[in-house]
Amino acid sequence: MSEEKKAKKFKFEQAIEDLESIVTKLDSGEMSLEDMLKDFERGIKLVRDCQKFLASAQKKVETLIAEEGKLEIKDLESEAGAGGEEKVD
Numbered sequence: 001m002s003e004e005k006k007a008k009k010f011k012f013e014q015a016i017e018d019l020e021s022i023v024t025k026l027d028s029g030e031m032s033l034e035d036m037l038k039d040f041e042r043g044i045k046l047v048r049d050c051q052k053f054l055a056s057a058q059k060k061v062e063t064l065i066a067e068e069g070k071l072e073i074k075d076l077e078s079e080a081g082a083g084g085e086e087k088v089d
Contacts, residue, residue, distance in 0.1 A: 010049060010053055012050060012053050012054075015046045015049060015050050015053075016050070018042075018046055019043055019046050019047065019050075022039045022040075022042065022043040022046075023043070025039060026039060026040065026043075
């Protein structure tokens with residue numbers, strides 16, 4: 001399956017719900033180690049898929065903004081820090 005078809009089939013909101021479910025199950029401590037490892041592996045794949053989806057969405061937004069000639073990318077992390085919260089490393 002091409003990357004474009006995979007991207008169209010990917011449902012970000014569903015992936016987030018699946019991740020939340022996996023975290024809840026892992027936190028419960030009621031799973032066998034084998035099942036925990038399988039769910040952990042699935043969770044890592046979902047996280048990577050979400051990261052790819054978000055990177056693609058960001059590129060699309062930047063392209064659309066650039067077409068208007070008003071490209072201004074803001075660093076959201078530094079703006080959040082300006083609100084009085086300090087970033088702790």
